[in-house]
Amino acid sequence: MFRFLTALGVTLVLMAAPAGGFAQLTIDADSQYRYAQSLLDSGAADEAIAEFNRFIHFFPTDPRVPRARFQTGMAHFSAGRYPAAAAIFNQQTVDYNGSPLDTSAFFMLSRSHARQGMIEQAILDLYNLVALSPGPAVIDRAHYELGWLHVDQGRWTDADLAFGRISADNQDRFQVADLKQALARSGAIPVKAPTTAGLLSIIPGGGQLYCNRYQDAATAFLLNAALIWAAWEAFDNEQYALGSVISVVEFGFYAGNIYGAVSSAHKYNRDRVAEYRERLNQRRQMSLSLAPAPEGAALCLTFRF
Structure with a gap:
């Protein structure tokens, strides 16, 4: 009976198959990456992670593999799994080459540690980035992020010093003068003994x-x-x-x-x-994001006016 049912099943499958044989489903790199990215954009973090990992598995030589790994970290971050996100971003900072993607990994590593309450480690991440001398624009961005980490801890003097390290060329962009003026009023915070x-x-x-x-x-x-x-x-x-x-x-x-x-x-x-x-x-006017680009990724700084 079992052999009869097996043979019947095979026969039905063969009858249903097209004359030229079984149709094969092919996955191309572009479609797979777009699908994974669309899942991440829609907020389906776990599904996006699975599809980005599938992309990495089937297309290991594709130049977008590092960006796919980064996006799995972003998916973990958006889902609140900060230790998992930190592990991925940390791996991408090991062989830092100054690319926008690796720079973004440093910033996201710091943010992942900060979300876990590991503020000192988040600060150290940014200092490590500055030590690599990635360029004035990135260094200024790191000092800006450092300043806000100190603000979050109520370290007004340290925040003032961090904002003050931003280069003269970018002080207007980061509104350093306004921030330092606001921090100068920290001594006027009313307190009760x-x-x-x-x-x-x-x-x-x-x-x-x-x-x-x-x-x-x-x-x-x-x-x-x-x-x-x-x-x-x-x-x-x-x-x-x-x-x-x-x-x-x-x-x-x-x-x-x-x-x-x-x-x-x-x-x-x-x-x-x-x-x-x-x-x-309310003066924190910038946010960090990674935008897809034909040759990799672009680090975007968004200002609110």
């Missing part, structure tokens, strides 16, 4: 009032005052057990009032720094 907030909380609500948290200040003052009054009344009426319980509860609220005031000062400072950083980020 956590120690002062804690000391002022000796009077319940005083620390919160110092941190401009008026509703929290009123709540802390009224709650602690009510518990202190209740404990006083209990002891005054010789209800020592009740007074002791209320006193223990009040001690917890009183300590929480001090802790909350110190936390409020830290939060106030974080919020002010975040607001300042956000205003600075």
Whole structure:
């Protein structure tokens, strides 16, 4: 029975085949690369990776193979798989030859590390690129990226120094004067001293009032005052057990009032720094992208006006 079914299946396949034999599906390099790129452009990262890898496998001598590898890194990056992206970009920086593609790999390697929270490594990546002396335009771009990495960490002085290293020819393009002027205002960021907030909380609500948290200040003052009054009344009426319980509860609220005031000062400072950083980020006018080109790839800097 099995042999009969097998023979029947083969017969049906032969009957369905064209007279000249089986039609063969051929894949050419251009079509395969365009298909992989279209998947990446549409946001289908995993499918794009598979198709770029297929392109690399079937056409290993094609001059677009390095760019295909780079695009697999971009696909991993867009999918949030930053370690995988970093591994690919790092491999492309090993034999750096100054090409736009290898330069882009350095920038994307730095960004991949930054997205993982590896800021120091991201900074080192850019310094490594500068050490290779790829050319003034790329070096200036690296210093610009370094400046923003320092901004993201709240290192205003380091950011100012990085932006200041941009060559005179490109300072207008990168709006260095405006950035340095904005960074000069970092010393005017309003701050609240956590120690002062804690000391002022000796009077319940005083620390919160110092941190401009008026509703929290009123709540802390009224709650602690009510518990202190209740404990006083209990002891005054010789209800020592009740007074002791209320006193223990009040001690917890009183300590929480001090802790909350110190936390409020830290939060106030974080919020002010975040607001300042956000205003600075509005000046981040450039984005890095890689555009396909007939002979490889072109590094594009996009400005927002």
